[in-house]
Amino acid sequence: MHVLVTGGAGYIGATTAAALLDAGHAVTVADDLSAGHREAVPGQATFVEVDVTDPAAIDEVAGDGGFDACLHFAALIEAGESMRAPERFFRVNTGGSATLLDALLRHGVTRFVLSSTAAVYGEPERLPITEDDALLPTNAYGESKLLVERMLAWHHRIHGLRYAALRYFNAAGAIPGRGERHDPETHLIPLVLQVAEGRRDHITLFGTDYPTEDGTAVRDYIHVADLADAHVRAVEQLDTHGTVICNLGNGRGFSVREVVEAARRVTGHPIPAEEAPRRAGDPAVLVASSDRARQLLGWRPGRPDLDVIVSDAWTERHAPT
Secondary structure: EEEEOOOOOOOOHHHHHHHHOOOOOOOOOOOOOOOHHHHHHHHOOOEEEEOOOOOHHOOOOOOOOHHOOOEEEOOOOOOOHHOOOOOHHHHHHHHHHHHHHHHHHHHOOOOOEEEEEEEHHOOOOOEEEEOOOOOOOOHHHHHHHHHHHHHHHHHHHOOEEEEEEEEEEEEEEEEOOOEEEOOOOOOHHHHHHHHHHOOOOOEEOOOOOOOOOOOOOOOOOOEEEHHHHHHHHHHHOOOOOEEEEEOOOOOEEEHHHHHHHHHHHHOOOOOOOEEEEEOOOOOOOEOOHHHHHHHHHHHOOOOOOOHHHHHHHHHHHHHOO
16 A cells, blocks of 8 residues: 655654555655654655645645555654743644545545544553553643544545554654654663663653652553554554554553663663652553553564663664764
């Protein structure tokens, strides 16, 4: 099939674009390069520089492409920023998705995969989190994505749009040529690796008194290549399923201290760590159940080991250019 990948110059989008090509699909990447990188777009993909929130521009792309499906990654992603400027997240994530869906439906694109987030759940009432748990976001980022999921449900009901919403926590690791590059960087694994590179003096452990084995917060890290595989499986599954809503998780969580220790093993650097008070709103443990994805998509993480995840990220950061 011919797939439009919005945000396909970004970390997860570009990795998924490469996986789609490997699976035999034709790919067009649409990205405004505000956060993505042109060199990350696979050479076999068609690239269009466009802002998907621009109605006229995205309508032209959707009308010219003859697309069978769209995988939608273009979004603002920082939860902390969403609590300082929620209007930007609703304008880009929610409004931009509405603009994109309007163009796709007008041009007969009937399959849609949303890069969603486990932030739609908010504070978990139980662990691991399942798809049937309450959807109560605690930040504007999660709410902006949940509103898109709700729009998709209505488009499915009224227009017959087939859609998948894939909810995941922390993408990590890398494949060759497509590493994690955010500016500013806020994600734990690249921040720890910056310490190993001498770009930071230390890593800060926010909260060491959580009710966890080592006192630091536990999160679910999933290799970006495994996420890409799930997205390919999801869009193909829409041949026979009208809706697919799945968590994507590693099957277990890793604490902040475990991530730091893994980085020390992988890099051979000491990586100084300093303790600091908890940040407001940070739960002790966030781990998703991915049983539904395993059953429905036939998917399972191929690179679940933390040392492998960190090693792949480190290797890509130091690969020859």
